[in-house]
Amino acid sequence: MGYRFDDLKAACQADWRAYIEHDFVRRVGAGTLAEDAFRHYLQQDYLFLLHFARAYALAAYKSRTLDELRQAHEGLKAILDVELGLHIDYCRTWGIDEDDLATLPEARATLAYTRYVLDAGSRGDLLDLHVALAPCLVGYGEVANWLESQEFTLRGEANPFEAWIAMYASPDFQAAMRAEIDWLDTRLADVSPSRFQELTTLFRDATRLEIDFWQMGLDRAF
Numbered sequence: 001m002g003y004r005f006d007d008l009k010a011a012c013q014a015d016w017r018a019y020i021e022h023d024f025v026r027r028v029g030a031g032t033l034a035e036d037a038f039r040h041y042l043q044q045d046y047l048f049l050l051h052f053a054r055a056y057a058l059a060a061y062k063s064r065t066l067d068e069l070r071q072a073h074e075g076l077k078a079i080l081d082v083e084l085g086l087h088i089d090y091c092r093t094w095g096i097d098e099d100d101l102a103t104l105p106e107a108r109a110t111l112a113y114t115r116y117v118l119d120a121g122s123r124g125d126l127l128d129l130h131v132a133l134a135p136c137l138v139g140y141g142e143v144a145n146w147l148e149s150q151e152f153t154l155r156g157e158a159n160p161f162e163a164w165i166a167m168y169a170s171p172d173f174q175a176a177m178r179a180e181i182d183w184l185d186t187r188l189a190d191v192s193p194s195r196f197q198e199l200t201t202l203f204r205d206a207t208r209l210e211i212d213f214w215q216m217g218l219d220r221a222f
């Protein structure tokens with residue numbers, strides 16, 4: 001008893017490091033990622049965001065209190081009203097227009113990851129869903145922090161991926177990540193060892209699916 005979010009990471013440390021320090025991430029940091037790999041990633045990430053919005057809608061459905069319902073609603077609104085718009089604008093700067101996004105075939109890695117999260121939430125409760133979503137929210141904040149600590153990272157205009165790094169390193173994003181970790185710390189404090197094992201499986205699987213998502217970008221895979 002008495003678990004915390006850090007215990008989930010510790011329980012699958014090798015996968016977590018492979019996710020945070022993936023070659024895709026290193027090349028973004030160094031500014032050396034092939035542009036068409038990044039474009040492929042951005043296009044699939046649009047589809048990812050649509051399903052992520054559905055996951056927040058599922059969180060609303062799974063809520064047991066008014067606070068939980070409001071939290072889910074805020075998450076859904078943040079994606080629909082802010083993040084999707086930013087993503088569409090950002091895609092345009094990479095030469096991808098909204099019509100391209102609307103007609104995009106979904107890559108297997110996108111399908112696998114997004115439907116896995118939705119299934120985890122449908123089958124389980126709100127904590128299962130949040131744990132399956134945690135590698136997404138917490139991982140990207142950690143990726144930005146890790147890149148900022150690495151010597152090979154190129155910051156400023158010299159790096160074509162500067163805006164992407166800056167978004168996840170921003171105080172707003174870091175605060176959202178912190179709030180999610182705090183929520184998970186509170187919930188994990190009173191789960192049993194066997195429940196923690198179940199949650200670890202969800203967290204590890206979602207982390208592995210994030211690794212596949214980076215790899216899909218590198219390989220330009222569908």
Ligand SMILES: Cc1ncc(C[n+]2csc(CCO)c2C)c(N)n1
Binds near residue numbers: 048075135136140210
């Ligand atoms: C594959 C993939 N994983 C994570 C994120 C990051 N992300 C997407 S939505 C969201 C929070 C919404 O409130 C975050 C952190 C991404 N863009 N693509």
